[in-house]
Amino acid sequence: MTGNAAAVDITGLVKAYPNGHRALDGVDLRVDAGETVALVGSNGAGKSTLLRCLVRLHEPTAGTIRIDGTDVRSAGRSELRRIRTDVGFVFQKYPLVHRVSAFHNVLHGAMGRHGSRCLSPLTAPKELRREAMEALDRVGLAGLAAQRAGTLSGGQQQRVAIARMLMQRPRLILADEPVASLDPIAGVEIMELLRDVAAERQLTVIAALHQLDYAIRFTGRIVGLQGGRLRLDRSSEACLTDDLVGIYGTAAVPA
Amino acid sequence: MTITIEPERPPTQEPPRFRRPSLPAMLLLGGVLGLLVHGYTRGAWVDPTTLVEGVGRLGEFLSDAFPPNTERLPEILSSLLTTFEMALLGTIIGVILSVPIAVAAARNTTPHRIVYILARGFISLFRTVPDLVWGLIFVVAVGLGPQAGVLAIAVDVMGFCGRFFAESIEEVDSSLTDSLRATGASETAVLGGAVLPSCLPSFVATTLFALESSTRSSVVLGLVGAGGIGIELSVSMQLLRYDEALTIILAIFVVVLAVERVSSAIRRRLI
Numbered sequence: 001m002t003g004n005a006a007a008v009d010i011t012g013l014v015k016a017y018p019n020g021h022r023a024l025d026g027v028d029l030r031v032d033a034g035e036t037v038a039l040v041g042s043n044g045a046g047k048s049t050l051l052r053c054l055v056r057l058h059e060p061t062a063g064t065i066r067i068d069g070t071d072v073r074s075a076g077r078s079e080l081r082r083i084r085t086d087v088g089f090v091f092q093k094y095p096l097v098h099r100v101s102a103f104h105n106v107l108h109g110a111m112g113r114h115g116s117r118c119l120s121p122l123t124a125p126k127e128l129r130r131e132a133m134e135a136l137d138r139v140g141l142a143g144l145a146a147q148r149a150g151t152l153s154g155g156q157q158q159r160v161a162i163a164r165m166l167m168q169r170p171r172l173i174l175a176d177e178p179v180a181s182l183d184p185i186a187g188v189e190i191m192e193l194l195r196d197v198a199a200e201r202q203l204t205v206i207a208a209l210h211q212l213d214y215a216i217r218f219t220g221r222i223v224g225l226q227g228g229r230l231r232l233d234r235s236s237e238a239c240l241t242d243d244l245v246g247i248y249g250t251a252a253v254p255a
Numbered sequence: 256m257t258i259t260i261e262p263e264r265p266p267t268q269e270p271p272r273f274r275r276p277s278l279p280a281m282l283l284l285g286g287v288l289g290l291l292v293h294g295y296t297r298g299a300w301v302d303p304t305t306l307v308e309g310v311g312r313l314g315e316f317l318s319d320a321f322p323p324n325t326e327r328l329p330e331i332l333s334s335l336l337t338t339f340e341m342a343l344l345g346t347i348i349g350v351i352l353s354v355p356i357a358v359a360a361a362r363n364t365t366p367h368r369i370v371y372i373l374a375r376g377f378i379s380l381f382r383t384v385p386d387l388v389w390g391l392i393f394v395v396a397v398g399l400g401p402q403a404g405v406l407a408i409a410v411d412v413m414g415f416c417g418r419f420f421a422e423s424i425e426e427v428d429s430s431l432t433d434s435l436r437a438t439g440a441s442e443t444a445v446l447g448g449a450v451l452p453s454c455l456p457s458f459v460a461t462t463l464f465a466l467e468s469s470t471r472s473s474v475v476l477g478l479v480g481a482g483g484i485g486i487e488l489s490v491s492m493q494l495l496r497y498d499e500a501l502t503i504i505l506a507i508f509v510v511v512l513a514v515e516r517v518s519s520a521i522r523r524r525l526i
Contacts, residue, residue: 085439112439
């Protein structure tokens with residue numbers, strides 16, 4: 001798209017529920033291409049809602065969203081699918097089809113680009129099968145390609161989910177608490193993998209994180225949400241304990 | 256206006272032993288009693304003296320029936336086979352048609368609210384009309400014979416599988432479907448990639464239950480002329496050939512039991 005457009009440009013984003021609760025209440029945020037941003041904030045602050053609104057997994061109520069210069073909110077069905085193809089989404093609970101192999105799950109990542117041919121390894125073209133193996137190899141699981149996804153450990157399943165996301169060839173990664181369900185060792189491994197993959201492919205990353213130390217260690221910029229509003233926007237190095245106290249209250253913040 | 260919140264006081268009295276039932280409960284109880292009394296005046300009750308006499312006549316039936324007459328065993332087995340084949344084909348047709356209906360009748364996959372309501376309506380219709388009535392209807396439509404039975408079973412299976420398939424589709428984790436939608440996949444691809452593979456074990460288990468129940472109902476369907484062993488049984492009973500009837504009953508018992516055993520063995524391996 002346009003050369004100097006921001007990777008993500010959000011203005012006045014509101015998500016209101018029928019009961020009147022505003023999960024997002026006028027959020028403005030601009031993320032440049034290649035940035036890695038951590039979204040922090042307590043439960044219910046609006047982090048997940050923000051990420052989901054970006055690709056309209058939740059339908060925003062008001063405001064504008066541009067991804068690579070394309071208006072997401074006015075996009076029709078097929079345009080929205082094209083936008084989504086460029087955005088890799090990593091979920092907290094690594095949702096995979098448990099009954100099929102890791103390889104099969106990774107193939108699903110190409111469905112946006114290649115349609116129903118990637119529904120099964122049986123029908124997938126040769127070059128996609130090779131690409132899926134490369135993606136699995138990149139996340140270190142080439143040896144477990146044939147294993148059923150449901151039999152893998154949590155960390156391995158999240159790796160498969162990341163490999164599936166790589167199959168999309170995304171330009172932007174949205175990660176919704178990608179390590180919240182993992183033990184600390186697997187968590188660090190996944191964060192390192194996400195960081196390295198993003199650096200290799202010059203991807204933009206926005207990750208909702210509960211672990212403030214990860215936010216400081218793995219991202220360049222920290223954005224804090226509180227009650228659906230943006231309360232903090234600072235580079236990770238400059239982020240002070242006081243800033244985070246404002247977002248969470250004292251008890252949660254490490255000294 | 257000021258709002259005062261009363262502090263919660265500790266209970267000073269233990270709760271009563273008996274609480275008066277609510278008005279709807281009393282009305283319901285009254286209704287049930289009324290129906291039972293009305294039924295009694297119409298003969299819908301169990302008379303102990305008839306029961307005792309009945310047991311005696313059952314003894315007569317059994318003494319007539321023993322030993323089972325195996326003279327017509329080849330014919331009996333052949334129509335029993337037809338009965339099972341009816342059940343099998345009806346179940347297969349019913350299951351295949353149930354999948355699209357269930358997709359339309361599951362809140363998370365239905366293309367439109369109106370389609371959802373229609374699909375649910377059809378499933379309710381298929382379920383609430385008993386299989387025997389479907390049998391009668393199809394006998395009128397396509398004539399006497401196994402074809403009517405196959406159709407009746409297919410419709411009955413659609414009522415059963417349509418509902419349980421839809422419930423199993425609704426149980427698919429929404430984050431799984433969202434994760435594929437987020438890749439830019441079409442709704443059809445989400446269905447084929449995530450929903451149906453996740454539901455497959457439960458679909459198979461439901462299908463096996465449907466086959467068990469179809470095998471049983473295919474026996475009864477013969478009684479209304481929809482083909483199979485039912486008509487043989489009915490004729491033997493009417494001609495008072497109890498020894499032949501017993502052979503048929505035992506043969507049915509063996510087949511139904513075998514289907515149940517095999518299907519539960521498969522289900523156990525699935526889960």
